[in-house]
Amino acid sequence: MRLWDQEFTTGHWDFIDNTMGDCVYPYLERYSRNGRLLDLGCGPGNTANELAASAYQSYVGIDISEAALQKGRKRSETNGRGDKNRFELGDFISYAPSQPFDVILFRESMYHVPLKQVKAMLLRYSNYLTDGGVFIVRMVTSRSNGTDNRRLKSMVDIIVQEFEVVENRSDGNGGPTVVVFRPRRRA
Numbered sequence: 797m798r799l800w801d802q803e804f805t806t807g808h809w810d811f812i813d814n815t816m817g818d819c820v821y822p823y824l825e826r827y828s829r830n831g832r833l834l835d836l837g838c839g840p841g842n843t844a845n846e847l848a849a850s851a852y853q854s855y856v857g858i859d860i861s862e863a864a865l866q867k868g869r870k871r872s873e874t875n876g877r878g879d880k881n882r883f884e885l886g887d888f889i890s891y892a893p894s895q896p897f898d899v900i901l902f903r904e905s906m907y908h909v910p911l912k913q914v915k916a917m918l919l920r921y922s923n924y925l926t927d928g929g930v931f932i933v934r935m936v937t938s939r940s941n942g943t944d945n946r947r948l949k950s951m952v953d954i955i956v957q958e959f960e961v962v963e964n965r966s967d968g969n970g971g972p973t974v975v976v977f978r979p980r981r982r983a
């Protein structure tokens with residue numbers, strides 16, 4: 797936690813404060829259905845401030861770094877989204893939401909989930925999706941030299957095996973993977 801706070805207060809991550817036009821936004825706009833969005837590992841509030849305000853009704857961002865959350869809150873106030881966006885300190889491995897959400901997002905944050913915990917964690921969060929709600933995971937599954945990162949590829953495999961995949965975007969050129977999925981319906 798202290799490490800992430802340091803990263804955000806030293807300006808190390810300032811370059812990621814502007815991610816307008818990111819490939820995840822059209823997915824969020826499509827699946828938010830003007831509803832509630834939970835952003836796990838939200839960082840300094842990019843999604844909360846760059847996603848079209850008309851796409852969602854309310855937003856909760858969870859992060860382990862208070863420094864990142866402070867940035868998110870400040871940006872939201874400046875953008876007139878102070879009432880719409882809420883930021884809470886928490887560890888997404890154990891966080892328990894207090895309401896269901898239309899979209900549960902892991903944007904560039906699944907890297908920090910131990911592979912062994914991916915399935916159990918996602919199944920647990922399935923209990924906090926609305927009817928018709930979806931998970932959206934965005935991450936880069938290849939290394940800078942173009943080879944696959946096997947740990948991250950394995951995460952995608954777990955998702956494909958255990959969940960109903962609605963959309964799976966991977967451009968194969970080292971670009972981001974975006975997977976939209978939901979719990980399998982019980983027979």
Ligand SMILES: C[S@@+](CC[C@H](N)C(=O)[O-])C[C@H]1O[C@@H](n2cnc3c(N)ncnc32)[C@H](O)[C@@H]1O
Pocket residue numbers: 800812815836837838839840842843858859860861864886887888889902903904905908
């Ligand atoms: C690369 S940043 C991505 C930030 C944001 N989602 C985005 O795409 O702009 C990863 C974020 O995950 C957060 N994080 C890492 N481990 C976490 C955990 N166990 N629980 C909550 N947040 C965590 C970090 O503090 C950091 O803000």
